[in-house]
Amino acid sequence: MNLSFRRLAIFAAILSCASIATAASQQLNLFIWSEYIEPQVVSDFEKKFDCKVVIDLYEDAESMLAKIQGGGVSLYDVVVPPDHMVPAMAKLNLLAPLNREHIPNFKNIEQTFLNPPYDSGNKFTVPYQWGTVGLFVRSAKGKTVPDSWSVIFDAKQQDGQFVLIDSVRDMVGAALKYKGYSLNSVNPKELKEVRDLIASAKQRSTGFDGSVGAKNKVMAKSARAAIVYSGEGVRGMTEDKETVYIIPKEGSQIWVDNLAILAQAPHKALAEEFVNYILDGKIGARISSFTQFASPNRAAMEFIKPEDLKNPAIYPSPAVKAKLEFLQDLGPKTRLYDEIWTQIKAK
Secondary structure, three states: OOHHHHHHHHHHHHHHHHHHHHHHHOEEEEEEEOOOOOHHHHHHHHHHHOOEEEEEEEOOHHHHHHHHHOOHHHOOOEEOOEHHHHHHHHHOOOEOOOOHHHOHHHHHEOHHHOOOOOOHHHOOEEEEEEEEEEEEEEOOOOOOOOOOOHHHHOHHHOOOOEEEEOOHHHHHHHHHHHOOOOOOOOOHHHHHHHHHHHHHHHHHOOOEEOHHHHHHHHHOOOOOEEEEEHHHHHHHHHHOOOEEEEOOOOOEEEEEEEEEEEOOOOOHHHHHHHHHHHOOHHHHHHHHHHHOOEOOEHHHHHHOOHHHHOOOOOOOOHHHHOOEEOOOOOHHHHHHHHHHHHHHHHO
8 A cells, every 4th residue: 555545544534533423422312201202392403403312211210210320321411300319319420510501591490490409509400391190090981080099099999900100209109198198208107008008009900000101001991090190191181081180189299300411421512402402482382282291491381372271280270289299309218118119019
């Protein structure tokens, strides 16, 4: 090989490597709950920023955290953790502090969701969607659907098969509220009581599933009731008028899911662009119209359908809100929940 040809070959190789590096840098790796973002929103982001969004899905917060701790912190760019998971993820150094200068649409966040107790000053997160946990039930002709967790936990009130939610804090929380206890109880006696209550319900159920899967079983008529998140319930009601989403009278959980950039995100600059893009008012409205969850985006409200804003299943009344609790980070005492969950699953 002569010198000139060798130089050309080396130059071509350098250009090839640079091209590969550029292509790789134009990719966003998103780790998110299933059915939680409008596909067209993703496509529009790809077009606007000339990039590819690779999406990986999860169905419960615990498996999300485990995967990030198992190497996902350097694989994914953006993740969508629930409120109570944020403190633990921050303590584990899994989240990157947000650079507000790169996220000008931060100004669109509703005042209620600024400076939350789980992330003081919104250091690591911005709110994405919020909602509740409740019951998705197929109504029977001539029967009133009970507005109570007794549909699940009282064998005498059972009217057909039901599905339990496959999430430790959500499932245990539902049982705690049914018994009149705090959603964040660390009382061993109360936790043992609800452990036995859930174990008994498990024997009468079709088993555990994620919110989307549970909703689909009610839609397919293989179950009469399921514990789901509000968005799944509202979407189900829209598709099938014989179904209804209920926030039980004993109270339930209110939650906020958040956008966060991982500490070792391989494409941090693009991740910041994505967070800012999601906080755009019109984009926020499109996402909530798709998910049927409530929006924490003040600028989105004028673009959301009036019927959605008036829907109490999406935006609960003040009286219902008064009976709702946020999950809290329980620190080391989380092990109490892990222990009873292992026992429940083993029974």
